[in-house]
Amino acid sequence: MKSRLTGLALSALALSASLASAQDYPAQPITLVNPYAAGGSADLIARTLAEGMTERLGQPVVVENRPGAATAIAATYVAQSDPDGYTLLIASSPTHFITPEIQPVQYEGLADFAPVAMIANVPNVLVVGSGAELSTLEELVAKAKESPDTLAFASVGNGSLPHLSSVLLMQETDTQMVHIPYGGAAPAVVDVLAGNVDLAFLNLPPLLPHIESGALVPLGVAAPERTPLLPDVATMAELGLGEFQMSTWFGVSAPANTPEDVVAKLDAAIADTLQDEELRQRLEASGVMMFYKPTDEFAGFLESESERLLKLLDAADVPRN
Amino acid sequence: MEPQENTEPGQRSGPWEYAVAAALFLLGLYVAFEGANVGVGTLRRMGPGFLPVAVGCGLALLALGILFELRSGGRPKLDAPVRPLVMVTLSLGTFAATVAPLGLVPATLLLAFIGAFAERAMTLRRAGLTAIGLAALGYVVFILGFKLPLDAFWG
Amino acid sequence: MEMYADILIGFERALSFDALLFCFIGVTIGTFVGVLPGVGALAAVSLCLPMTYYLDPTVAMIMxxxxxxxxxxxxxxxSILLNVPGTVTAAVTALDGYPMTQQGRAGLALFVTTICSFVGGSIAIILMMGFTPLIARAALSFSSAEYFLIMAFGLFLASTIGSGSQLKSLAMVALGLTLGLVGTDLNSGVSRFTFGQVELYDGISLVTIAMGLFGVAEILNSIVDDTSRKPATGKITFKSMLPSKAEWKVIVKPTLRGTAIGAVIGALPGSGATIATFIAYAVEKRQSKTPERFGKGALEGIAAPEAANNSAVQSAFVPTLSLGIPGDALMAFLLGAMMIHGVVPGPRFLIDQPQMFWGLVASFWIGNVLLLILNIPLIGVWVRMLSIPYNILFPAMLFFICIGVYSIEYQVFDIALVMIFGIVGLVMNRLAYPAAPLLLGFILGPMMEEHFKRALLMSRGSFSIFWERPISVVLLALLAGLLLLSARAIWKSQRAASPSSLSEPQMQSQTKDTQ
Structure with a gap:
């Protein structure tokens, strides 16, 4: 009984502490943990965002790269941090549902995080090598139908978005192709360029120079709308593949149970940052699209996205933990 | 291929030589066994267990070969440096345990202070000065210089 | 002819005041970062990136x-002075560099590595100037089948790196392969030997193995005989650093061979400097008439890998700049930095922005000259470090190892691993199991598995992919030739086995002290 009382007292104390902290939040520097290595699109997004948030919150927002274990290292770290709004995570589908589903990690997934806001997405583009002599999605599908398992697609690992995108394509078009996983986007691009692999859905930025030089042929954009960097390339939906959306999205999440007003403050700072026209242009030039969704919409998106991707994981036969 | 200078003909192999070779043999068997459990597949379509089985068997066979070779000579003793082993393990372990909760400076102080006593002739004064010097150096180089995302002190 | 004009413009850009200044700042920071074991260039580059936002893109990249x-x-x-390698390539240099220090030849070893680094780097830059488009195209014609064969070649050579019992060397290759199994299997997504530890999903970190087997093991080893160990500083006059005429002669060919190996392998995206360095060392040992000197302070044993390392590092810029394909994390970061500056490396880069491309390449060469000027006077400073009493030096080494390993991923687990590998390394050292083959097995195993499986996926299960392509045929022939050569060597050595074994016990007692 006594211990229960102290427990109550402690939680009351913790509650009042968090209430107090919400009033004058942020009172110390905020760490934005990035589960991806320095130098990539996620890093660019995180650093640009941190710059803007620092201005608006009056406290430094510091980006900390903690790459590794398919985002599990960073996600575990943030999930286990104090829910005080001083440790935030660059959220993505691997951190919130794919990795917890396929790897035996120390956190649950969605339930461990308080979504703050969606910030951006990087469209995935379906490309083939110029040597493949395919110039439309129709031709590709026809070839795949004609002889199953002759075409091969590259991915960046089992359960990665490039993998799931191709699985979705096979589902939608009723075709069979061979999956060749790579350790990262760079070696996958090399093999598509060299014609060792026929096709791949990959993030746009590393593909851009090769699309411009003509070495890679873009067949479709797996995003809700066309990207200004490739205005002539149709979306998969326009090509008749229904709701074919497979963008790599990035958001910001806090540990679960972060006080609501702290989340609201963060959301407001993010929303305001993303209004900046100069910042938008800077990101768009590198192939990143602004894609802001406030807290409640982001939370709803997470629910539906999780359901959709987990179904695809089943279809892709990815082994679970 | 080369003269086997390390087998020391004339010196009888000590228990450690046999123990290590036997440990390698057992490790090989374990790896092969675990590999067989996750699916070997075929040579054309290898499963995740193919390489573990191949490598494990190879390691076990090589360890058997070493056991055989040891009969013609090897190192008689291990000469383990007990004090350094204990103190260095303790010092690294303390650093690992304290760097996150206490911060870099206290962890460095403990690491260097404990580690210094790996040497028998170490004095308290010398160990303390070394520890303070290193902690200061670490603070300047890694926190101020490289701005590693580490706390210098707890909190 | 247009190209020469472009090169001239490049030099003009690289010799301008701001470019020179930031080139100097960059290489100076680089030198000091390199000296600290464990603090990688990646950390320094990411730290300096924000500082370059306000610079002209060419100058930023030069820095x-x-x-x-x-x-x-x-x-x-x-790694030469203390046997604490911060990178794997440095672990190779330590194989012969550290014994040289123990013999009081640290100054000479550092001088030779500086010169060989300069020669390797410079020649690779000249090759880059002449052949970038060609190299870029050649890099694309390497597919998984070829990568697999190159690595098989490397692994075969690996077994010859260690001295002593061949069986023990091979067992260490196998142990390296075993350690390489830990982590998630790329093809199936299955976790192997991770024991539920998140820290192990990406495999054991290479730096913990290198730092443990070399650094921690060396500390454990050296504390015992501290009284007998008087750090042999030698004379630190400029003259004692300079190689004698005979020594110059010894290093010329290994340096050139190392440079060639580094330039070719470094240009292949993804394999990079590590493999080039190992292969360069193994090739020197293999073709030497006195392979038994290797591992005991052979000059060739530091000249070839240093030349290969620096030449590979320079030629690794070829795929990065001309294809937009980074070979490793660091190149990926530099690529990202260029994009932040609004420059997109790739096939159009050389054509669209020749001034920046050639300015960068020219600055590499100028940077190498600056490094030479900077490093030679520093040798004296570094060698003096050896006169610090060991009981102050080793706690410092422990600290740098800890922080170096910890700063990779901020995993306490990695510190525990480095300790375990330190103990393993000590036992291996005492029982004459060589560490270098273990390292190479560990590096090559996972890559070989990945490429072998991928090659078979590409060929839909047909092995003919390994001999149907022109490059793979050449590699296969090389591999077969090497096998035949060593079979002959074994046959020969068995015929001449008895006389050579007479001198063994004596030699043994020497190596035991220097290990």
Missing amino acids: LAGIFYGAQYGSSTA
Whole structure:
């Protein structure tokens, strides 16, 4: 009984502490943990965002790269941090549902995080090598139908978005192709360029120079709308593949149970940052699209996205933990 | 291929030589066994267990070969440096345990202070000065210089 | 002819005041970062990136690249003087560099590595100038089948790196392969030997193995005989650093061979400097008439890998700049930095922005000259470090190892691993199991598995992919030739086995002290 009382007292104390902290939040520097290595699109997004948030919150927002274990290292770290709004995570589908589903990690997934806001997405583009002599999605599908398992697609690992995108394509078009996983986007691009692999859905930025030089042929954009960097390339939906959306999205999440007003403050700072026209242009030039969704919409998106991707994981036969 | 200078003909192999070779043999068997459990597949379509089985068997066979070779000579003793082993393990372990909760400076102080006593002739004064010097150096180089995302002190 | 005009413009850009200044700043930071064991160039480059936002893009890249290749110059210093390699390539240099220090020849070893680094780097830059488009195209014609064969070649050579019992060397290759199994299997997504530890999903970190087997094991080993160990500083006059005429002669050919190996392998995206360095060392040992000197302070044993390392580092810029394909994390970061500056490396880069491309390449060469000027006077400073009493030096080494390993991923687990590998390394050292074959098995195993499986996926299960392509045929022939050669060597040595074994016990007692 006594211990229960102290427990109550402690939680009351913790509650009042968090209430107090919400009033004058942020009172110390905020760490934005990035589960991806320095130098990539996620890093660019995180650093640009941190710059803007620092201005608006009056406290430094510091980006900390903690790459590794398919985002599990960073996600575990943030999930286990104090829910005080001083440790935030660059959220993505691997951190919130794919990795917890396929790897035996120390956190649950969605339930461990308080979504703050969606910030951006990087469209995935379906490309083939110029040597493949395919110039439309129709031709590709026809070839795949004609002889199953002759075409091969590259991915960046089992359960990665490039993998799931191709699985979705096979589902939608009723075709069979061979999956060749790579350790990262760079070696996958090399093999598509060299014609060792026929096709791949990959993030746009590393593909851009090769699309411009003509070495890679873009067949479709797996995003809700066309990207200004490739205005002539149709979306998969326009090509008749229904709701074919497979963008790599990035958001910001806090540990679960972060006080609501702290989340609201963060959301407001993010929303305001993303209004900046100069910042938008800077990101768009590198192939990143602004894609802001406030807290409640982001939370709803997470629910539906999780359901959709987990179904695809089943279809892709990815082994679970 | 080369003269086997390390087998020391004339010196009888000590228990450690046999123990290590036997440990390698057992490790090989374990790896092969675990590999067989996750699916070997075929040579054309290898499963995740193919390489573990191949490598494990190879390691076990090589360890058997070493056991055989040891009969013609090897190192008689291990000469383990007990004090350094204990103190260095303790010092690294303390650093690992304290760097996150206490911060870099206290962890460095403990690491260097404990580690210094790996040497028998170490004095308290010398160990303390070394520890303070290193902690200061670490603070300047890694926190101020490289701005590693580490706390210098707890909190 | 147009190209020569472009090269001239490049030099003009690289010799301008701001470019020179930031090149110098970059290589200086790089040198010091390289000397600190464990603090990688990546950390330094990411730290300096924000500082370059306000610079002209060419100057920014000149500085960031300078940190990168400058760090390669410094990386061998700690491994030669203290046997604490911060990078795997430095672990190779330590094989012969550290014995040289123990013999009081540290100054000479550092001088030779500086010179060989300069020669390797410079020649690779000249090759880059002449052949970038060609190299870029050649890199694309390497597919998984070829990569697999190159690595098989490397692994075969690996077994010859260690001295002593062949069986023990091979067992260490197998142990390295075993350690390489840990982590998630790329093809199936199945976790192997991770024991539920998140820290192990990406495999054991290479730096913990290198630092443990070499650094921690060396500390454990040296504390015992501290009283007998008087750090042999030698004379630190400029003259004692300079190689004699005979020594110059010894290093010329290994340096050139190392440079060639580094330039070719470094240009292949993804394999990079590590493999080039190992192969260069193994090739020297293999073709030497006195392979038994290797591992005991052979000059060729530091000249070839240093030249290969720096030449590979320079030629690794070829796929990065001309294809937009980064070979490793650091190149990926430099690529990202260029994009932040609004420059998109790739096939159009050389054509669209010749001034920047050639300015960068020219700055590499200038940077190498600056590194040479900077490093030679520093040798005296580094060698004096050896006169610090060991009981102050070793706690410092422990600290740098800890922080170096910890700063990779901020995993306490990695510190525990480095300790375990330290103990393993000590036992291996005492029982004459060589560490270098283990390292190479560990590096090559996972890559070989990945490429072998991928090659078979590409060929839909047909082995003919390994001999149907022109490059793979050449590689296969090389591999077969090497096998035949060593079979002949074994046959020969068995015929001449008895006389050579007479001198063994004596030699043994020497090596035991220097190990």
